[in-house]
Amino acid sequence: MAMRWFAVPALLVTLVGSTWAADCPALLQGSLPKLHAKESIELCQRFAGKPLVVVNTASFCGFAPQFKGLEALYQRYKDQGLEVLGVPSNDFKQEAKDGAQTAKVCYVNYGVTFTMTEPQKVRGADAVHLFKALAEQSSTPKWNFYKYVVDRQGRVIANFSSLTKPDNPEFIEAVEKVLASGS
Template sequence: MVDQVRRSLGMFAALGAALAPFRPDPAAAAASVAWDFTFESIEGEPLPLSEFRGKVLLVVNTASFCGFTNQYAGLRTLHETYGPRGFSVIGVPSGDFRQEKATNEEVKTFCEVEFGIEFPLAAITRVTGREAHPFYRWAANAASPPRWNFHKYLVARDGRIAGSWGASTAPESSTIRRAIEQALAAPSA
């Protein structure tokens, strides 16, 4: 119960910070495509997005204790359905909204055991504010910043943002599926 209250209080503080006015980041805007960025993988190795050049990506900030955590199941379905056609989900666990586990190992185990996740996961990463990962600053300049967990950025084959949806849009929604199919229909860069 104490942990739940602590997470709730932290959530409100994080929400206030996330809803602060967005200021574009000129340094992040200098990067031209998603392939310019590298995350750290949940295993501690580099996870360069350049390895996905020519594919379609759905980059999603995730959390283990969020009311939207069940979206992992939909993300897994998308990854399995569209993966053979050149698509991948990239999960980016984040504690920015105070709803993530404490360590990468705990997140990885949770994702594998509870949801059978096999798509790439980044290490726990900042996705909002001045300390946000450069990809997230760039994506926020191109679309909008994450306001909560499970914000989704669709990256087209050319490495540009092709869509952006908040947590209330389920991964398997017709809107996201249509956008993925449209992005997959485009020629490889």
């Protein structure tokens, strides 16, 4: 009889897991290692059904002060469901050689609390799946701090260049648009 009690939770996990996989947009398939941590971020589990801003970052880029603006954006809208995902990359030769140094820049120097990954490839054939999917829907990052606004269904509704600051009215309008769309 005790065996059955264990079987029910396992069955529930299987059913919920398969439903979750079916509801996961292609953009959010897979996982990425969390910055300076031992765990991975299961993208579907963490972001499916949520409005999302994805940005490729670099610690030693002239646009790095945008971390403050991205953090302010996150703080302003997180209670409305907005998620921000920062993906450091050395594709433009401006990222630290190790995650510890990247973490110091993000967490200590700029006070980032939104989700950050370990450095990843964001361009070309070796790009991680997330950035390949972003590029398919919009365009490849042209430089660091390229921003993508993604709706709750995993569709890119807007993308912005490095020159667009996080407090830019057009960027804010795109974020507010995905927040307003409840479906």
